[in-house]
Amino acid sequence: DTGVSQNPRHKITKRGQNVTFRCDPISEHNRLYWYRQTLGQGPEFLTYFQNEAQLEKSRLLSDRFSAERPKGSFSTLEIQRTEQGDSAMYLCASSLDGAAGTYEQYFGPGTRLTVT
């Protein structure tokens, strides 16, 4: 088990460009979460998948944001027409549903996005 991985670790893009991030959860975990963390703040929930189904989305997730989890394995988060306010650390986490006592979310190292 290699933990949650995220790629890329860093992304610099110009305003108006589209970016896509990838998250690979722990292999047996059926739940996957995306959070956003801005400087000096705690992570804020963006969206959540159970297997391939996206079950909840935060109001922070504007129409420019879309997330997918095809086949219930890895997930992608796409931001279209990036704005400087999108600059943040994007964190992915996964957890296992149904196993007693193992509900904690395991976080990846994050993707740091800088929009210039």
Add this chain to the structure above:
Amino acid sequence: AQSVTQLGSHVSVSEGALVLLRCNYSSSVPPYLFWYVQYPNQGLQLLLKYTTGATLVKGINGFEAEFKKSETSFHLTKPSAHMSDAAEYFCAVSEDTGFQKLVFGTGTRLLVSP
């Protein structure tokens, strides 16, 4: 709605001194509470969690926290600080029994001096 308040954005201690990081929560139902640690440019690592049962929870690296319902608190302590404890600490709450979204506090940066 759930919320978490972490008192003190920065806490400074000497190596070997007691560490106390404060967390108060707001929740309309029995909460599930967590402490995470974040080192620079890294993701979050779970230190400990409270779900049900014993209110004093022991975690990794010698940390522990006590759930006090009457005070709506979940303060994190460690008897003796080590230089390697210097990091950002986040308290989080979830009240969904399905352990869905976590609501985090703004974090407390722990500084440890020799």
